[in-house]
Amino acid sequence: xxxxxxxxxxxxxxxxxxxLALLLGLPILAFFxxxxxxxxGHTSPNSSSGTLPFSAxxxxxxxxxxxxxxxxxxxxVKRLLKSVYHPWNYYLLHVDLAAxxxxxxxxxxxxxxxxxxxxFGNVQVVENAEVVRFKGPTMMSSTLHAAAxxxxxxxxxxxxxxxxxxxxxxxxxxxxxxxLSFLPRDLNFVEHTSNIGWKEHQRARPIIVxxxxxxxxxxxxxxxxxKRSLPSSFKLFVGSSCVILSWPFLEFCxxxxxxxxxxxxxxxTNFLASxxxxxxxxxxxxxxxxxxxxxxxxxxxMWDDQPRQSPMNLTSEHFSQMVDSGAPFARTFxxxxxxxxxxxxxxxxxxxxxxxxxxWCLGSSxxxxxxxxxxxxxxxxxxxxxxxxxxxxxLKLLDEENFRPRQCK
Ligand SMILES: *[C@@H]1O[C@H](CO)[C@@H](O)[C@H](O)[C@H]1NC(C)=O
Ligand SMILES: *[C@@H]1O[C@H](CO)[C@@H](O)[C@H](O)[C@H]1NC(C)=O
Numbered sequence: 312x313x314x315x316x317x318x319x320x321x322x323x324x325x326x327x328x329x330x331l332a333l334l335l336g337l338p339i340l341a342f343f344x345x346x347x348x349x350x351x352g353h354t355s356p357n358s359s360s361g362t363l364p365f366s367a368x369x370x371x372x373x374x375x376x377x378x379x380x381x382x383x384x385x386x387x388v389k390r391l392l393k394s395v396y397h398p399w400n401y402y403l404l405h406v407d408l409a410a411x412x413x414x415x416x417x418x419x420x421x422x423x424x425x426x427x428x429x430x431f432g433n434v435q436v437v438e439n440a441e442v443v444r445f446k447g448p449t450m451m452s453s454t455l456h457a458a459a460x461x462x463x464x465x466x467x468x469x470x471x472x473x474x475x476x477x478x479x480x481x482x483x484x485x486x487x488x489x490x491l492s493f494l495p496r497d498l499n500f501v502e503h504t505s506n507i508g509w510k511e512h513q514r515a516r517p518i519i520v521x522x523x524x525x526x527x528x529x530x531x532x533x534x535x536x537x538k539r540s541l542p543s544s545f546k547l548f549v550g551s552s553c554v555i556l557s558w559p560f561l562e563f564c565x566x567x568x569x570x571x572x573x574x575x576x577x578x579x580t581n582f583l584a585s586x587x588x589x590x591x592x593x594x595x596x597x598x599x600x601x602x603x604x605x606x607x608x609x610x611x612x613m614w615d616d617q618p619r620q621s622p623m624n625l626t627s628e629h630f631s632q633m634v635d636s637g638a639p640f641a642r643t644f645x646x647x648x649x650x651x652x653x654x655x656x657x658x659x660x661x662x663x664x665x666x667x668x669x670x671w672c673l674g675s676s677x678x679x680x681x682x683x684x685x686x687x688x689x690x691x692x693x694x695x696x697x698x699x700x701x702x703x704x705x706l707k708l709l710d711e712e713n714f715r716p717r718q719c720k
Pocket of ligand 2: 621622623624645
């Protein structure tokens with residue numbers, strides 16, 4: 312059993328934020344002047360079990376990815392997987408029931424035939440595929456299923472990240488892992504609001520029944536004639552279905568020793584677009600976890616529709632905005648969009664279809680091919696320019712005006 316989770320207190324986080332700001336914001340020389348202060352922070356009984364960097368026994372955080380795909384997305388998923396691959400992380404691929412068994416088999420064979428995946432054994436395809444669609448609770452249930460598999464299979468990851476074929480990274484995994492190693496490992500990135508606006512009438516009041524939960528074909532959801540009132544024993548939150556969640560929070564959602572996650576799961580079963588509200592409502596109604604939220608999903612998106620329903624397809628026109636955002640991921644991209652090649656070349660420093668280079672890549676056996684065909688240790692992290700961009704975004708999200716005032720409001 313893991314130790315029960317100890318909630319972050321306001322003071323802890325404030326203190327750690329200061330340390331973080333100092334660590335991230337200061338040049339090397341100033342760092343040495345600060346060292347005594349950091350040491351104090353490090354050994355203070357108040358600071359949660361080792362969330363600060365620079366201790367020799369401290370490993371970089373591991374990330375656990377769910378990559379979801381549907382019919383016809385096999386090639387995009389392979390490209391995405393190689394771009395976000397790092398031997399230090401875990402990857403679970405789910406190809407839903409709309410795809411054919413051949414497509415699922417093809418992906419399994421791909422995973423089994425790539426020497427790097429075989430060597431590190433950290434990529435897996437979900438065996439029992441499910442129906443997944445945006446309307447209704449199936450997307451939420453498949454996300455929870457994946458998180459449960461990842462919790463069971465590996466105990467040593469720190470954050471869960473859900474991606475699908477329309478996502479793409481803007482920085483390398485080395486950059487992401489490097490920056491996350493400065494953060495308390497119980498932080499959760501969930502974009503959320505209780506100002507549900509139009510969603511009250513279109514999402515919260517209708518009652519739906521989704522045959523996708525018990526049938527295998529993608530038929531439409533049923534709508535009940537009656538509407539329900541807004542709940543009074545908890546407050547509804549909605550937001551982005553893209554999340555980055557901590558181990559302790561997912562363990563809380565899935566093991567269910569507190570009844571809140573279970574009650575909300577039942578409530579959200581009859582909710583349109585549950586994946587845009589479940590984690591948000593659980594985390595903000597939990598005293599233990601609401602202080603761990605950062606109100607951002609770390610994805611770059613653009614919208615041109617009102618109300619915001621689906622993000623725009625990104626193109627080369629948006630390239631500089633993507634870079635300036637500092638976000639580690641962006642969505643949505645269409646297959647083979649030229650901007651993906653630009654991201655590969657300029658941000659990830661690789662060619663299409665190759666691994667994103669990192670500290671684990673030692674070179675290639677032949678000139679001019681993938682630099683990760685010869686590889687070394689998984690935990691050697693070599694940050695590049697991308698880490699400065701993400702650092703900038705996080706400093707903004709964690710500053711006094713943004714962090715506490717935007718939690719669960
Ligand atoms: C969460 O933070 C608020 C504001 O900083 C503080 O008043 C509250 O006690 C904290 N809750 C927990 C459970 O730590
Ligand atoms: C994005 O492109 C896809 C495929 O070309 C298209 O079906 C979809 O409607 C586009 N989405 C938006 C928001 O323009």
